[in-house]
Amino acid sequence: MSEQTPIVVVKNLVKHFSVTRGIVFQHKIGAVRAVDGISLTIGEGETLGLVGESGCGKTTAGRTLLGLYVATSGEVMIDGHNVRKARGDELLLIRRTAQIIFQDPYASLNPRWTVNAIVSEPMRVHHLLSGSERTERVAELMHLVGLSGRLVNRFPHEFSGGQRQRIGIARALASNPKFIVCDEPISALDVSIQAQVVNLLEDLQDQFRLTYLFIAHDLSMVRHICDRVAVMYLGIIVELGERNELYEHPLHPYTTALLSAVPIPDPMKDRLRKRIILPGDVPSPIDPPSGCRFHPRCPIADENCSRVVPEWRLAAPSHWVACHKV
Amino acid sequence: MPILLEVTDLMTRFHTAEGTVFAVNGVSFSIEEGETVAVVGESGCGKSVTMMSVLRLIPIPPGEIAGGTACYRGVDLFKKTEAEMELVRGKEIAMVFQDPMTSLNPVLTIGRQITETLIRHEFLEKKDAELKAINLLEKVGIPEPIRRLGDYPHQFSGGMRQRVMIAMALACTPSLLIADEPTTALDVTIQAQIMELVLSLRDQLHMAVIWITHDLGVVAGLARRVLVMYAGYIVEEADVEDLYSKPRHPYTLALLQALPRVDRRRDAHDHRLKSIPGSPPSLLMEPHGCPFVIRCEYAEDRCKTENPPLRTIGMNHRIACWVDIDVEPSK
Amino acid sequence: MPGWIPVSVTIDPGLYNMEPSTSIIPSLTPDDLETPPIGLGQLAWRRFRRHRPAIFGVIVLVLLFLYAFSGGFFFTEKYANFTDTSRRLLSPSAAHPFGTDTIGRDVLARSIYGGQISLLIGLTAVTVETILGILVGALAGYYGGVIDSVLMRITEAMLNIPEIFLLIVMAKFFGGKIPEVAILGRSYSGSVVVIVVIIGLTSWMYLARIVRAEFLSLKENEFVLAARATGTKNLDIIFRHILPNSIAPIIVSATLGVANAILAEAYISFLGLGVQPPTATWGNMLDGANNYLDTAPWLWFFPGLLILLTVLSINFLGDGLRDALDPRSRAV
Numbered sequence: 002m003s004e005q006t007p008i009v010v011v012k013n014l015v016k017h018f019s020v021t022r023g024i025v026f027q028h029k030i031g032a033v034r035a036v037d038g039i040s041l042t043i044g045e046g047e048t049l050g051l052v053g054e055s056g057c058g059k060t061t062a063g064r065t066l067l068g069l070y071v072a073t074s075g076e077v078m079i080d081g082h083n084v085r086k087a088r089g090d091e092l093l094l095i096r097r098t099a100q101i102i103f104q105d106p107y108a109s110l111n112p113r114w115t116v117n118a119i120v121s122e123p124m125r126v127h128h129l130l131s132g133s134e135r136t137e138r139v140a141e142l143m144h145l146v147g148l149s150g151r152l153v154n155r156f157p158h159e160f161s162g163g164q165r166q167r168i169g170i171a172r173a174l175a176s177n178p179k180f181i182v183c184d185e186p187i188s189a190l191d192v193s194i195q196a197q198v199v200n201l202l203e204d205l206q207d208q209f210r211l212t213y214l215f216i217a218h219d220l221s222m223v224r225h226i227c228d229r230v231a232v233m234y235l236g237i238i239v240e241l242g243e244r245n246e247l248y249e250h251p252l253h254p255y256t257t258a259l260l261s262a263v264p265i266p267d268p269m270k271d272r273l274r275k276r277i278i279l280p281g282d283v284p285s286p287i288d289p290p291s292g293c294r295f296h297p298r299c300p301i302a303d304e305n306c307s308r309v310v311p312e313w314r315l316a317a318p319s320h321w322v323a324c325h326k327v
Numbered sequence: 328m329p330i331l332l333e334v335t336d337l338m339t340r341f342h343t344a345e346g347t348v349f350a351v352n353g354v355s356f357s358i359e360e361g362e363t364v365a366v367v368g369e370s371g372c373g374k375s376v377t378m379m380s381v382l383r384l385i386p387i388p389p390g391e392i393a394g395g396t397a398c399y400r401g402v403d404l405f406k407k408t409e410a411e412m413e414l415v416r417g418k419e420i421a422m423v424f425q426d427p428m429t430s431l432n433p434v435l436t437i438g439r440q441i442t443e444t445l446i447r448h449e450f451l452e453k454k455d456a457e458l459k460a461i462n463l464l465e466k467v468g469i470p471e472p473i474r475r476l477g478d479y480p481h482q483f484s485g486g487m488r489q490r491v492m493i494a495m496a497l498a499c500t501p502s503l504l505i506a507d508e509p510t511t512a513l514d515v516t517i518q519a520q521i522m523e524l525v526l527s528l529r530d531q532l533h534m535a536v537i538w539i540t541h542d543l544g545v546v547a548g549l550a551r552r553v554l555v556m557y558a559g560y561i562v563e564e565a566d567v568e569d570l571y572s573k574p575r576h577p578y579t580l581a582l583l584q585a586l587p588r589v590d591r592r593r594d595a596h597d598h599r600l601k602s603i604p605g606s607p608p609s610l611l612m613e614p615h616g617c618p619f620v621i622r623c624e625y626a627e628d629r630c631k632t633e634n635p636p637l638r639t640i641g642m643n644h645r646i647a648c649w650v651d652i653d654v655e656p657s658k
Numbered sequence: 659m660p661g662w663i664p665v666s667v668t669i670d671p672g673l674y675n676m677e678p679s680t681s682i683i684p685s686l687t688p689d690d691l692e693t694p695p696i697g698l699g700q701l702a703w704r705r706f707r708r709h710r711p712a713i714f715g716v717i718v719l720v721l722l723f724l725y726a727f728s729g730g731f732f733f734t735e736k737y738a739n740f741t742d743t744s745r746r747l748l749s750p751s752a753a754h755p756f757g758t759d760t761i762g763r764d765v766l767a768r769s770i771y772g773g774q775i776s777l778l779i780g781l782t783a784v785t786v787e788t789i790l791g792i793l794v795g796a797l798a799g800y801y802g803g804v805i806d807s808v809l810m811r812i813t814e815a816m817l818n819i820p821e822i823f824l825l826i827v828m829a830k831f832f833g834g835k836i837p838e839v840a841i842l843g844r845s846y847s848g849s850v851v852v853i854v855v856i857i858g859l860t861s862w863m864y865l866a867r868i869v870r871a872e873f874l875s876l877k878e879n880e881f882v883l884a885a886r887a888t889g890t891k892n893l894d895i896i897f898r899h900i901l902p903n904s905i906a907p908i909i910v911s912a913t914l915g916v917a918n919a920i921l922a923e924a925y926i927s928f929l930g931l932g933v934q935p936p937t938a939t940w941g942n943m944l945d946g947a948n949n950y951l952d953t954a955p956w957l958w959f960f961p962g963l964l965i966l967l968t969v970l971s972i973n974f975l976g977d978g979l980r981d982a983l984d985p986r987s988r989a990v
Contacts, residue, residue, distance in 0.1 A: 054514035054515065054516060054517075055485075055514050067887060069883060069886055069887055092889070093889050096887065096888060096889030097889065100887065100888075101884070101887045103880050103883070103884060105880055108879055108880040108881065109881055109883075109884050110881055110884075111881040111885075111902075111903070112698070112881075112903065113698065113902040113903055113905075114899075114902075122885070122888055122890065123888045123889070126888055126889045126890050126891075127889065154695070155695055156696075156697065156698060158698075159695065159696060161606055163606070169884075172884070172888075176888070191370055191541065192369060192543070192582060192586065193369060193581065193582065193585050193602060193603040194602075194606075195585070196585035196600035196601065196602035196603070197602040197603075197604075199587075199600060200599050200600060200602055203599070218514065218515065220515070220589050221544070221586065221588055221589040224588070224589055224593070225587035225588075225600065226587075245592055248589065248590075258516060259515065259516060260589065261519075262515045262516045262518065263515055263544065263589045264518075264542060264544025264545045264547060264548050265544055265547060265548075265588070265589065266543040266546075266547050266571065266583065266586050266588075267547055268547040268548070268568050268571055269568065270590065271544075271547045271548040272548070276519055276523070278516075278519055278523060279516050279520075282484045282486055282487065282517070283514075
């Protein structure tokens with residue numbers, strides 16, 4: 002964990018998607034509050050985990066952070082550059098410094114392009130290296146991710162899911178980025194391939210001093226790979242802490258319930274656990290509950306929780322939480 | 328407990344333009360009444376195809392059940408006519424699938440879908456069927472069941488739809504429920520809800536459950552016995568405690584070693600997950616030798632040429648391996 | 659029991675996930691693929707091969723092209739336009755296998771040269787309409803918003819005007835204003851260019867809508883987002899990323915567009931507004947047969963048959979292409 006200037010600083014990032022009605026003249030009737038004010042920092046060389054269930058806004062957060070979605074409000078600084086304000090060359094520089102790996106290895110590679118074209122695209126866009134140097138570098142990157150250099154003229158459909166994911170990683174590395182958003186990079190892969198890809202990501206991080214935002218819903222994997230973890234619920238971060246601290250002493254009731262629901266591959270231990278089963282489903286992000294968003298499902302909520310939005314505060318060393326009852 | 332389903336030497340193939348896919352290659356197992364058995368494996372191992380073959384839900388062509396028997400209560404399902412099978416499906420053996428959105432008919436109300444199966448199998452009148460459907464929805468924990476009867480699948484969340492699927496599956500009190508990755512697409516908290524639901528219903532109805540999954544964590548919490556499949560074979564079969572504490576097949580061991588843990592620290596400096604090198608074999612080739620041989624760190628010469636049969640190595644514990652990796656927990 | 663070797667491997671269950679790490683990238687033997695390369699073109703070809711009507715269509719089309727373009731070695735254009743009123747309206751014979759027309763010209767020769775023009779019109783009109791259709795559809799579909807609204811309103815306006823009406827208006831407007839053009843050793847009257855332009859300008863809308871629909875859905879794909887994350891410019895995304903993925907409906911539309919153009923040419927010529935004599939096209943040959951439908955059926959039969967065969971075989975070809983290029987059909 003780094004104490005110097007963090008590579009990524011996010012302040013109150015908000016992303017709402019409008020819900021409109023009307024064909025010719027569209028008027029807004031509501032908004033999907035996908036990300037409703039999140040703040041975080043990531044230090045150089047660190048891996049920050051962003052976890053939550055579907056609909057919590059973590060994927061939207063990752064994409065908005067990079068500027069792929071236009072933020073509704075808030076500030077994002079990547080390596081000293083303001084993402085929301087950047088234009089032209091500065092924006093291009095941000096695109097070089099900050100990259101992304103997607104969840105779906107089948108959809109994130111252009112099916113009509115060869116591997117060579119896919120991996121060398123960042124170099125072309127940023128005018129890095131000359132033609133023949135680029136070809137060499139593509140082969141280098143392929144080796145780096147464990148694929149033979151002879152495969153550069155093949156098409157994505159000829160590869161397996163895990164291999165495609167590695168091609169996506171090679172592409173992300175092509176412009177020598179400092180920061181990579183890993184948007185559920187292993188969820189679509191088999192268990193044994195997940196381990197391969199995660200090990201690769203860690204090795205690359207060591208070798209190139211990369212910084213990761215690791216977005217995932219698999220809490221076991223997140224514990225393995227991340228230094229610090231932020232838990233998202235319905236568009237906001239409800240808890241943020243150092244890895245072992247958060248997993249061993251969760252403060253927010255949602256975190257506790259989430260952790261208790263994760264299956265443990267050990268029958269003895271699993272039987273002894275106390276599972277907290279949360280009632281009902283996750284509410285819609287169009288109309289989040291009043292006060293603390295979690296209160297309708299929270300086992301320890303009281304009347305105050307339904308009226309007052311809990312403050313984001315430091316409850317223990319390096320351990321933040323938004324809850325009245327802690 | 329008496330044996331409910333006994334499958335012997337099941338072989339299923341698919342004839343495609345690229346060649347024959349050897350999806351299931353001589354699978355044998357049995358399920359007792361009231362038992363909960365998990366079938367574990369990664370994608371392409373044949374776990375779903377095996378169960379779909381038992382229920383004869385494989386499209387023939389391009390599929391083909393190339394051999395074996397599946398005896399339900401002593402009668403071979405493969406010898407039944409399609410009409411006879413329709414009496415078995417839903418009534419004796421029910422199946423729940425992974426994606427409730429595609430297994431529920433989007434243009435029919437769920438009330439209609441549940442009552443349909445009741446009217447067909449239990450010969451109930453429409454009114455009685457509706458009452459029973461409401462009862463079932465209540466049982467699976469759907470709030471306001473009377474109102475929900477008239478709702479369409481898209482009006483339910485993923486977890487709710489899965490509960491509806493379970494309600495439909497249980498409508499005629501089957502003796503065996505086959506659940507094919509029913510919680511894989513669901514969030515972990517919803518998964519916990521569904522697992523708890525299935526377990527409680529199982530106890531109430533004294534039903535046998537086959538739970539197909541790739542998640543070794545889910546298996547630990549649910550099953551009494553586990554079958555591990557790879558490339559169309561069962562490679563290990565054991566009681567759940569034995570499988571996790573003493574895996575004897577290299578693939579099972581490798582799978583367990585590749586799993587990160589939510590309840591343990593990653594100790595000291597840099598301990599990696601142990602990944603399995605390579606990828607699963609192509610099912611387009613007729614299997615020779617052990618299918619796991621090229622990825623196995625304990626492989627011997629024999630493994631390349633001879634396919635090991637399943638053999639018993641302990642109480643309820645069978646492996647398909649020439650090498651017995653006898654694992655003991657150290658003190 | 660013979661045949662197995664007990665091996666003791668002591669593993670602490672608490673150490674399942676432990677493996678000493680290497681500080682550099684582990685040297686995995688890099689993954690290679692077992693299967694030979696299969697390009698997307700090859701996959702499509704395999705699917706196409708199995709479509710019998712399509713293969714039939716291709717064969718017939720090749721024959722028709724040969725007929726029209728190599729027939730020029732057997733007859734000169736002068737001969738095709740050579741009038742001899744003493745030999746008018748002769749029914750088919752050895753000297754004139756397809757008979758002669760109202761002013762004594764050989765129908766067979768005319769059908770050959772006419773074929774050249776009709777097919778040429780088909781191909782060039784389609785080129786015009788494809789380019790227009792792609793431009794409009796791609797920009798509208800990708801950018802959305804105001805650009806989309808404006809472009810779509812124009813498209814819809816054009817679609818709502820009856821095609822024949824448009825054709826007639828344009829023919830009247832452009833007729834006679836465009837000079838002769840010489841290509842490939844033949845001199846084409848200006849009216850040919852006019853026809854090509856008119857047909858092109860009245861048929862692009864259908865393709866534009868299709869392309870727009872493709873772009874609307876394709877732009878949501880993750881590889882497009884990935885391209886944006888790389889910093890790729892919009893125009894590059896449109897033409898190098900998305901367009902290659904929407905080739906299938908474009909090819910199908912272009913193929914069928916050729917048939918359409920040939921028919922359109924026939925309509926216009928039948929109305930007397932098309933390519934002017936003495937230059938022959940299949941369409942104006944039909945027009946010339948107008949008053950002689952019963953008495954000299956060979957005047958309309960042969961050009962009609964040629965049009966029929968062309969349009970039919972193009973349609974079969976289009977069917978085959980559609981099946982072959984449909985990415986949803988997973989069977990190969």
